[in-house]
Amino acid sequence: MEIAVEINGVSHSADVEPRTLLVHFIRDVVGLTGTNIGCDTSSCGACTIHLNGEAVKSCTVLAVQADGQQLTTIEGLADGEQLHPMQQAFMECHALQCGYCTPGMVMASVSLLDENPNPTEAEVREGLEGNLCRCTGYHNIVKAVLSAAGGGK
Amino acid sequence: MIPVAFDYVRATSAAEALAALAEHGDEAKLMAGGHSLLPMMKLRLAAPAVVVDIGRITDLSYIRDGGDHVAIGALTRHRDIEISDLVRQHVPLLAAATGQVGDPQVRHRGTLGGALAHADTAADHPSVFLATGATVVVSGPNGQREITGPDLFSGFLESSLEPTEMITEIRVPKYTGAGWNFQKFNRRAQDWAIVGVSVQASSNGTQVALVNMHPTPVRATAVEEALASGADAATAAAQAAEGMEPSSDLNASVEYRQHLARVLTRRALQAAGIN
Ligand SMILES: Cc1cc2nc3c(=O)[nH]c(=O)nc-3n(C[C@H](O)[C@H](O)[C@H](O)COP(=O)(O)OP(=O)(O)OC[C@H]3O[C@@H](n4cnc5c(N)ncnc54)[C@H](O)[C@@H]3O)c2cc1C
Ligand code: FES
Numbered sequence: 001m002e003i004a005v006e007i008n009g010v011s012h013s014a015d016v017e018p019r020t021l022l023v024h025f026i027r028d029v030v031g032l033t034g035t036n037i038g039c040d041t042s043s044c045g046a047c048t049i050h051l052n053g054e055a056v057k058s059c060t061v062l063a064v065q066a067d068g069q070q071l072t073t074i075e076g077l078a079d080g081e082q083l084h085p086m087q088q089a090f091m092e093c094h095a096l097q098c099g100y101c102t103p104g105m106v107m108a109s110v111s112l113l114d115e116n117p118n119p120t121e122a123e124v125r126e127g128l129e130g131n132l133c134r135c136t137g138y139h140n141i142v143k144a145v146l147s148a149a150g151g152g153k
Numbered sequence: 154m155i156p157v158a159f160d161y162v163r164a165t166s167a168a169e170a171l172a173a174l175a176e177h178g179d180e181a182k183l184m185a186g187g188h189s190l191l192p193m194m195k196l197r198l199a200a201p202a203v204v205v206d207i208g209r210i211t212d213l214s215y216i217r218d219g220g221d222h223v224a225i226g227a228l229t230r231h232r233d234i235e236i237s238d239l240v241r242q243h244v245p246l247l248a249a250a251t252g253q254v255g256d257p258q259v260r261h262r263g264t265l266g267g268a269l270a271h272a273d274t275a276a277d278h279p280s281v282f283l284a285t286g287a288t289v290v291v292s293g294p295n296g297q298r299e300i301t302g303p304d305l306f307s308g309f310l311e312s313s314l315e316p317t318e319m320i321t322e323i324r325v326p327k328y329t330g331a332g333w334n335f336q337k338f339n340r341r342a343q344d345w346a347i348v349g350v351s352v353q354a355s356s357n358g359t360q361v362a363l364v365n366m367h368p369t370p371v372r373a374t375a376v377e378e379a380l381a382s383g384a385d386a387a388t389a390a391a392q393a394a395e396g397m398e399p400s401s402d403l404n405a406s407v408e409y410r411q412h413l414a415r416v417l418t419r420r421a422l423q424a425a426g427i428n
């Protein structure tokens with residue numbers, strides 16, 4: 001089936017099988033490999049992207065469901081060399097170790113602040129319940145999100 | 154993991170979806186949010202020949218004041234229900250339980266119609282459906298019908314819908330202020346309940362429904378009857394596992410589930426102000 005998906009402001013058309021997962025379309029067809037696959041069972045959140053501005057797990061969406069929609073992946077956050085405030089906060093707070101969960105964590109965190117710009121620490125922890133970090137660096141991840149919410153102060 | 158190949162049909166109205174179901178019969182499956190169906194297709198526990206995508210039927214995504222009830226379109230996503238002022242005010246049990254479903258990513262996709270049609274005993278919404286005395290409006294080749302209460306759930310992961318029918322609306326009676334509570338016990342925040350309980354009291358008595366205690370979503374009738382005949386919360390809650398056939402899995406044995414049902418039911422009743 002012919003689909004056209006806007007990813008990070010650029011339209012991508014392709015002929016895909018209906019069973020193609022959105023994460024495979026993003027990585028293998030479009031070639032944006034920043035979005036990781038962790039569990040492939042909807043559990044870990046490594047594949048989190050934004051679909052029409054909201055965090056979703058792209059291993060649990062079909063590419064055909066995203067036809068005509070707008071996606072943002074981790075590659076679309078920075079403005080040229082200028083990191084997105086959330087990326088900057090992750091860097092400053094040492095919110096990553098191996099980095100595998102990081103693209104999904106950052107995308108989930110940006111969506112969290114869109115919905116709740118001034119979260120408490122408990123709300124940040126709960127808001128990231130769908131994202132697992134195998135290096136268990138949760139403490140600094142929560143610090144980074146709180147720091148980004150406070151404008152980095 | 155990739156599903157078995159299937160034909161994809163996108164329906165933009167309930168009429169189109171029903172026509173596709175009529176054409177393909179039980180070869181076809183509706184896909185709303187896809188957050189129960191797609192994981193099952195990836196594991197190849199489900200392999201429909203035709204997937205009818207109803208996710209874009211935007212006119213079935215709404216939350217309206219229906220007078221004595223709140224009317225919710227079948228395609229309304231968990232997120233929209235969780236944050237709806239109308240739902241929070243008039244069906245607080247539904248708002249609270251919905252906020253505990255999965256994680257934010259799941260709640261951005263999953264729908265109320267999908268959650269009820271999936272008829273999963275481990276899911277939260279069926280217990281809310283039973284405890285609130287809600288009704289689903291179902292459309293099919295012979296017009297509309299309504300299903301209320303346990304009749305919606307006919308077996309393990311099985312609803313009483315015909316393969317040619319779809320849920321279009323859910324009607325949840327407004328809460329009358331007599332007490333409600335939702336308890337969910339799990340080990341990881343985003344998980345399904347190991348056991349859960351929905352409680353809502355009304356002038357007709359107290360309704361108690363259990364999550365993951367029986368092959369189907371179920372009402373704890375022994376608890377309800379004990380309360381109706383004047384038992385206190387602790388005495389009534391001791392009946393919570395009566396007649397239930399819970400499963401044993403890596404999270405919990407049968408005995409542990411029975412224990413959880415009794416403890417969580419007591420907590421839910423007491424938190425609802427029923428003593
Ligand atoms: C990681 C993860 C965690 C989760 N955690 C929880 C949890 O804690 N608690 C919980 O309750 N749920 C949980 N869920 C399930 C989630 O709530 C699902 O979204 C929901 O059960 C199904 O809704 P859906 O719209 O995605 O349905 P779909 O997956 O699209 O459909 C499910 C079934 O219902 C049928 N169907 C869908 N819509 C209709 C309709 N309008 N009429 C008739 N049939 C229809 C489909 O054909 C299919 O058989 C979780 C899911 C995931 C992936
Ligand atoms: S890869 Fe999608 S949730 Fe783990």
Ligand code: FES
Nearest residue numbers: 097101133134135
């Ligand atoms: S930094 Fe290694 S998985 Fe999170």
